[in-house]
Amino acid sequence: MKAATKSKMRRGLSDRVFDIVNYAILGLVALAVLYPLYFVVIASFSDPDAINTGRVLLWPVGFNTMGYEKIFADAKIWRSYSNTIFYTVLGTTINIFLTMMLAYPLSRREFCGRKFLTFFMMFTLYFQGGLVPTYLLMQDIHLYDTPWVMVLLPALNVFNVIIARTNIQNNIPEELYEAACLDGCSHLKYFWKVVFPLSKTIIAVLVLYYGVAHWNDYMNGLIYLRDEGLYPLQLVLRGILVQNQASASMMGDVESMMAQQKAAELIKYGLIIVSALPVLVIYPFLQKYFEKGVMVGSVKG
Amino acid sequence: MTQTKTAQKTRAVTYTKKPLSKRMRRAFLRDWQLLLLCLLPALYFLIFHYIPMYGVQLAFKDFRAADGIWGSQWAGFKYFERFFTSYQFWPLIKNTLLLSFGQLLFGFPIPIILAILLNQTRSTRFRKFVQTITYCPHFISIVVLVGMLNLFLSPRSGLINHFLGLFGIDAIHFMGDPGWFRPVFILSGIWQNAGWSAIIYIAALAGINPDLYEAAQIDGANRWQLIRHIDLPGIMPTATMMFILEVGKVMNIGFQKAYLMQTGLNITTSEIIPTYIYKVGLIDAQYSYSAAISLFNNIINIILLVAVNKIAQKTSENSLW
Numbered sequence: 001m002k003a004a005t006k007s008k009m010r011r012g013l014s015d016r017v018f019d020i021v022n023y024a025i026l027g028l029v030a031l032a033v034l035y036p037l038y039f040v041v042i043a044s045f046s047d048p049d050a051i052n053t054g055r056v057l058l059w060p061v062g063f064n065t066m067g068y069e070k071i072f073a074d075a076k077i078w079r080s081y082s083n084t085i086f087y088t089v090l091g092t093t094i095n096i097f098l099t100m101m102l103a104y105p106l107s108r109r110e111f112c113g114r115k116f117l118t119f120f121m122m123f124t125l126y127f128q129g130g131l132v133p134t135y136l137l138m139q140d141i142h143l144y145d146t147p148w149v150m151v152l153l154p155a156l157n158v159f160n161v162i163i164a165r166t167n168i169q170n171n172i173p174e175e176l177y178e179a180a181c182l183d184g185c186s187h188l189k190y191f192w193k194v195v196f197p198l199s200k201t202i203i204a205v206l207v208l209y210y211g212v213a214h215w216n217d218y219m220n221g222l223i224y225l226r227d228e229g230l231y232p233l234q235l236v237l238r239g240i241l242v243q244n245q246a247s248a249s250m251m252g253d254v255e256s257m258m259a260q261q262k263a264a265e266l267i268k269y270g271l272i273i274v275s276a277l278p279v280l281v282i283y284p285f286l287q288k289y290f291e292k293g294v295m296v297g298s299v300k301g
Numbered sequence: 302m303t304q305t306k307t308a309q310k311t312r313a314v315t316y317t318k319k320p321l322s323k324r325m326r327r328a329f330l331r332d333w334q335l336l337l338l339c340l341l342p343a344l345y346f347l348i349f350h351y352i353p354m355y356g357v358q359l360a361f362k363d364f365r366a367a368d369g370i371w372g373s374q375w376a377g378f379k380y381f382e383r384f385f386t387s388y389q390f391w392p393l394i395k396n397t398l399l400l401s402f403g404q405l406l407f408g409f410p411i412p413i414i415l416a417i418l419l420n421q422t423r424s425t426r427f428r429k430f431v432q433t434i435t436y437c438p439h440f441i442s443i444v445v446l447v448g449m450l451n452l453f454l455s456p457r458s459g460l461i462n463h464f465l466g467l468f469g470i471d472a473i474h475f476m477g478d479p480g481w482f483r484p485v486f487i488l489s490g491i492w493q494n495a496g497w498s499a500i501i502y503i504a505a506l507a508g509i510n511p512d513l514y515e516a517a518q519i520d521g522a523n524r525w526q527l528i529r530h531i532d533l534p535g536i537m538p539t540a541t542m543m544f545i546l547e548v549g550k551v552m553n554i555g556f557q558k559a560y561l562m563q564t565g566l567n568i569t570t571s572e573i574i575p576t577y578i579y580k581v582g583l584i585d586a587q588y589s590y591s592a593a594i595s596l597f598n599n600i601i602n603i604i605l606l607v608a609v610n611k612i613a614q615k616t617s618e619n620s621l622w
Binding site: 014015018019022023025026027029030033034036037039041043051052053054063087098099101102105108110111112113117120121124126127128129130132133134135136137140141152153156158163186187188191212215216218219223234237238241242253265268269271272275276277280283284287 | 306325328329330333334335336337338339341342343345346348349350351352353354355356357359370371418419421422423426427430431433434435436437438441442443444445447448449452453456457458460463466492496523526527549555557561578580581582583591592595596599602603606
């Protein structure tokens with residue numbers, strides 16, 4: 001009896017130590033993830049000199065909005081911003097319709113083309129034509145250097161189709177289909193009147209996945225667009241953030257080289273915020289959906 | 302219950318001994334609306350994925366723009382030989398494999414550890430808080446991530462070098478030093494994706510029967526023993542699946558990020574097969590050569606995937622197929 005209490009006490013102690021260490025580790029992890037993001041925010045409002053000498057740590061030093069003023073005055077950034085909004089809205093709409101149109105038939109167990117289509121789709125995950133054949137095809141079918149390449153090339157994502165199919169299979173009761181069948185409801189009508197309205201949650205997940213992918217896409221623009229007027233935001237960002245090409249119009253009224261360099265630094269921090277803003281604003285509201293998507297996708301079958 | 306019933310019904314329909322053509326006609330009459338729905342998605346795969354696959358023959362031809370892919374002359378294995386004997390072959394293979402396996406070695410276990418720690422947290426609010434924060438970087442674009450790396454790791458003005466300076470360490474030119482390319486690539490990848498990748502393990506842990514924990518606790522198991530004997534076996538199937546999928550990506554490791562992180566200074570370690578394919582193909586316009594390297598890469602990838610899947614099947618009965 002005594003021994004039992006003793007071991008229980010020891011266990012209580014070791015569990016307490018475990019808890020404390022666990023909280024400490026997770027707290028540090030959260031801090032390590034959050035701080036760089038927080039730093040970008042405060043740096044974008046700070047005096048570049050203070051950033052360069054390491055005096056910006058917890059709050060903005062030498063508060064100013066010069067970076068943002070230059071960003072908002074730049075036509076090239078606005079242009080690419082509106083391009084990206086266009087690609088994201090149109091692209092995601094196409095994505096949702098195509099994904100659901102494929103996911104519903106694949107969710108019908110009795111569908112005669114189910115096996116073949118699943119294979120047809122999955123095969124593209126393992127074997128691809130590769131860069132050059134795709135590039136040449138885009139030129140041949142005249143999608144190269146048009147806005148259409150940005151919305152049509154990523155029109156379907158196999159993983160998202162699987163998520164949608166699994167969701168339809170598991171969450172829409174089969175009785176509903178049987179009842180609709182008895183009432184003489186056709187597949188097309190059932191798809192439109194029952195499957196679509198009952199798939200709101202999964203469509204929200206898909207909108208987010210596809211939408212973020214379009215918003216963050218720079219590779220398709222890099223490969224398939226020549227005309228700078230069509231560039232998506234990420235490609236313009238790459239020029240400024242990674243290749244250090246702040247556009248001349250942005251720097252027009254800044255005289256000395258030194259001042260230019262300082263402004264460039266501030267513009268970079270500000271641009272990160274401006275470009276990530278839409279995603280960061282919707283993120284907290286839709287977090288539960290993001291998670292749900294992964295959960296659904298993780299179910300094998 | 303009803304689902305199995307329907308399944309049986311279908312089987313009964315498909316396996317009745319009627320001639321094939323009649324069965325096909327019946328299936329078509331029954332399913333034509335489903336087929337109609339699939340038409341556009343199928344066309345998408347056909348055009349944007351299968352036609353480029355057909356274009357892979359480019360790798361065995363001397364491509365001339367005027368003749369097109371179909372009309373160009375056959376060149377046999379010329380471009381493959383050229384790649385295998387080129388002085389860049391081994392450095393490219395080495396860089397690609399070191400980067401991928403480094404990422405696998407460090408990037409794979411961390412989400413699992415994170416998920417287990419989160420699962421052991423008693424306070425739901427604290428857990429949700431940590432989860433929300435760690436998912437966040439997943440939605441940052443790669444361009445912004447590399448932009449942030451450039452800013453934070455800058456030798457003169459970067460936050461990290463200021464911090465190192467506090468300990469009297471000289472500024473390090475992280476983005477220009479070939480030795481730092483892989484650590485920076487892998488660490489920033491963990492920063493960006495560990496939280497997101499943990500979700501799937503958190504889901505797997507949530508699916509473990511709570512009776513198991515209770516029984517173990519009655520038997521006097523402490524937290525470590527719970528983790529070792531219940532949590533770890535519980536997420537093994539998920540972990541195996543994820544591992545196979547990760548290995549399947551080994552040769553296709555992040556073109557986008559590597560290309561953005563590349564500078565003239567770190568090219569000796571940052572040139573990997575995907576970036577080389579892009580440069581040879583689209584910048585130098587050596588289409589056939591690029592297609593050959595790309596095909597080689599794809600085949601290695603498939604071999605790796607099949608091999609790992611086989612091993613997993615033999616040892617743990619978990620596999621993709």
